[in-house]
Amino acid sequence: MTRIAVLGAGKIGEALLSGLLASGRPASELVFTERHAERAAELTERLGIASADVAGAAAAADVVVVAVKPQDIAPVLGELKGAIRPGTLVVSLCAGLPTALFEGGLPDGTPVVRVMPNTPMLVGEAMSAVSPGAHATAEHVGTVVDMLAAVGRVVQVPESQQDAVTALSGSGPAYFFFLVEAMIDAGILLGLPRAVAADLIVQSAYGAASMMRESDDHPVLLREAVTSPAGTTIAAIRELERHGVRAALIAAIEAARDRSVELGRSVQAR
């Protein structure tokens, strides 16, 4: 039995708790903390999971998952330091915060694993990347991978790559939502009812995503399979290339990486 405490049951914290329950983990092995009593009571009623204060949650846990906003980390670390039992594994879901920040603020030797998840965790389809800190062993990483596998897919990357991961998969769902939004607008321009346009595009996105995940083929090959000579798709592709969409995506993701670096620095400098 691994008792898991989630500190901060907001969007990501709640998604993790729900996913763990859905994967068969008993509510008695889970606990969460929340700042607002009303939100805590509502979650307890809905999920059947008890809430506690940070000290109470940490004292009973084998794994402490920190899911507060990066700017809220200082008070949480302060409370955790005095409450955590030796050897308790700390898992940070906080964007931009290095494992060294947690190691410096917690008792010596505390194992820390940094994770960058994303919001499809809400539907059990997260993409999470994990990076062990200085005191985390392969066994600790295994515990975190098993926990996150309940809510999606998991890869391990060196911590130096976490800003790139943040830009690609952390923010990634937003780029797809943006693309779908623009394609629905195109449907409206072509005279389709909004609901029909949305249905056409959302199901096409879902189907295309399933094909990419299930096929061993590179996306280029999948695209070529729908790009016939002198056909409709190549006419559209020419416009996408003429408008620099590929270059725009590369520049956008590079900007997100730079912003992740900057945000991490600003929180650490506080």
Ligand SMILES: NC(=O)c1ccc[n+]([C@@H]2O[C@H](COP(=O)([O-])OP(=O)(O)OC[C@H]3O[C@@H](n4cnc5c(N)ncnc54)[C@H](OP(=O)(O)O)[C@@H]3O)[C@@H](O)[C@H]2O)c1
């Ligand atoms: N959302 C994403 O797409 C995404 C993707 C990857 C990683 N993340 C990371 O996941 C973490 C959580 O993000 P989120 O989107 O879930 O944020 P969120 O919805 O704001 O959730 C954070 C929760 O923690 C609570 N909280 C803050 N300080 C607390 C304290 N001292 N004790 C107990 N609870 C406290 C907040 O309460 P209040 O409402 O009172 O502030 C809020 O309910 C962040 O570090 C973020 O970087 C998010």
